Amino acid sequence: MKLILAGIDAVNLLLKYVLALLLVMMTVGALGQVIVRFVVPLFGFNASAAWTEEVARFSMIWTVFLGAAWALRHGELIALDLVTHAVPRMLGIAIKALAYLSCAAFCLLLIVVGLEFAEIGEIERSPVLGLSKWYVFMALPVGAGLMVMNIAGFLLACIIEGRDPRGSLDAVAD
Incomplete structure (x- = not known):
């Protein structure tokens, strides 16, 4: 079981670097748009950088789904942990585990729906970059798949380490 957890953590380490790159791309795209739209005209030039909007938007879409998985x-x-901490410990843990399993089931549904959307997106192209929308729409099934993997990893880590999946209310108070 620890080997499975190590594999999940290795995927998440790579995911962390991909998220950092996506955040840089999103920032560069948004900053580029601001510079072209507001700074460059101050020097008497009218320029357009329509690609910056698509880069920022597509990066944000991927960041949301991959970041949620991470x-x-x-x-x-x-999460609303008040109820799980108000009831007896074992009941609270069972409620939290059920919530995570329900979330995993929903993510499995998102994978199916996301693959259907991506199939539709194969024939569509983004207006500026000419990129197939398949690449954008794949954020949903890829992110949902990673969410399922990380839900399993979180619950597995709680079992192996004997941790309470409800977390600590002390962290909320700080």
């Missing part, structure tokens, strides 16, 4: 591995997505 956050699931660490149990860092927003």
Whole structure:
């Protein structure tokens, strides 16, 4: 089981670097758009960099889905933990585990739906970059697949390490 967890953590290490690259791309795209739209005209030039908007948008889409997957591995997505901490410990853990398993089932559905969207996107192209929308739409099934993997990793780590999947209310108070 620890080998499976090590594999999941290796994927997440790569995912962390991909997320950093996507954030840089998104920032460069948005900053480029601001410079071209507001700074360059101050010097008497009218320029257009339509590609910056698509780069920023597509990077943001991938960042959202991959970032949510990465956050699931660490149990860092927003959650309402008040109820799971108000009930007896074992009941709270069962509720939290059921919530994670329900989330995994929903993510499996997202994979199926996302693949259908990506298939439709194969024939569509982005207006400026001419990029197949398949690359953009694949963010949904890839992200959902990584979410399922990280939900399994989070629950597996809780079992192996004897951690409480509900987390600590002390972290919320800080």
